[in-house]
Amino acid sequence: MTGDISTEEDQTDLQTRRARGEFVRGVSGFRRAIGDPETPAEPGRYHLFVALNCPWCHRVTLARSVLGLEQAITLDIAFPNRTGEDDPEGPNLWEFAPDRIASLTGAPLPECTAETGTGAGLRLAKEVYRREGSEEQSVPILYDKRAQRIVNNESAEIIRMLDAHADALGSTVCADARVVLWPQDPARQVEIRELNDLIYTTINNGAYKAGFSSDQEVYATAFAAYFDSLDRLDQLLSDGRAFLTGDAFTEADLRLFPTLYRHDPVYMLRMKLNGARILDYPHLWRWLCRVYGLPGVAEAGSLRHCRQGYFGRSWNGVVPLGPLKPMPYPEAYGHPELAEG
The missing domain is CATH 1.20.1050.10 (Glutathione S-transferase Yfyf (Class Pi); Chain A, domain 2)
Structure with a gap:
């Protein structure tokens, strides 16, 4: 990736700031990049775990769409409400639950999917992290299906790498007609x-x-x-x-x-x-x-x-x-x- 990516909030005096009522966003822990030797840019290799209500995920789904990568990068979509207090794994966890009923519609949301990226049919995004010994639980997650590991979970870095490697990843939009998110000028x-x-x-x-x-x-x-x-x-x-x-x-x-x-x-x-x-x-x-x-x-x-x-x-x-x-x-x-x- 080229250029500075300002993505993280200052973590100074984190506990004090949160104790007095300030919302302080945490830091993403997985920062590999497509294009590195162990994560080459290849069509069909990568997968995204997202929630459509999450604005950070929305950045990533937008990049996937405008860059013509819908066929090249597979996608799983979590239910927009997280787990409740009665869940055996605990509350506030992103869940892949295509049959869960939305209170807004009284029916399942057709966009929601089961988990398909790992091949293990996991229920929670947290379980994707747990396979790598991490306690993180956020989305989006960019996942390497071939190596069976998380590549990156920082949205600003994901959109930059999708832009940089759109051709090699298998974009269906020709370079002359495709947007350039990070121009070389x-x-x-x-x-x-x-x-x-x-x-x-x-x-x-x-x-x-x-x-x-x-x-x-x-x-x-x-x-x-x-x-x-x-x-x-x-x-x-x-x-x-x-x-x-x-x-x-x-x-x-x-x-x-x-x-x-x-x-x-x-x-x-x-x-x-x-x-x-x-x-x-x-x-x-x-x-x-x-x-x-x-x-x-x-x-x-x-x-x-x-x-x-x-x-x-x-x-x-x-x-x-x-x-x-x-x-x-x-x-x-x-x-x-x-x-x-």
Whole structure:
């Protein structure tokens, strides 16, 4: 992988910060790379374990789709709600349970799968880690089916390596027509890196800082930073550019999309980010619709999984049905004209 990837939160005074109510994201422990001698870039060799409600997984499913790797990299999808207190392995674990009933629909979610990547039919993502002596339990997981081991579980690194090795991995999109998430131009890389830092700190992770912190001051700081960044990005797009760095879709756009895709229908309520809708930012809204319309993007995520996953874990498990105005989501993402200005 080339270039710096800012992916991790400062772990200084971790216990103290968590004790006073701050949400602090942990560090991913598996950091091998496709392209290393023991993990060559080969079609059909790699597998992803994901949950469609997870925004970090959404980065990876987006990269897989826009890079034309759906046939080359297999995929298992966990149920959006984790295990409960009555599970023999404990609560809050990602589970591959295609028959589990969603409270939102009263039926199984058709996207959910059994575990197929290891060949062992495991039930929990935690069991994939346990086979390697790890106590981690997060998704996404990039898995080497041939070597039977985890390659990487840091989403920012996974999308960078899929981009770098798309041809060798078996992309079905010819190189001339395929997006380049991390272009070779050094000036463009600097621009993307600066945007990535802003987006990760104040928006991607900032949403969780606001929604999952139990300290009012920490929440207020995250809330302000989140909406300040939305203002800044809306202004950036006001010059008529199609994407964040110009006319081409890049890694910066891909990393912003999962959070903004969730904002109006989920995060405004669940993450207490009720300062404004993305629909209230005309340039960001039109950008959001533009990205949603790219080939493969709509299929790479699921607001049904997001609603079930975020609200199904709330205190009473009831999933809100809206918003319905000006029209339901995600249908609204097909209508850039809904934004005023």
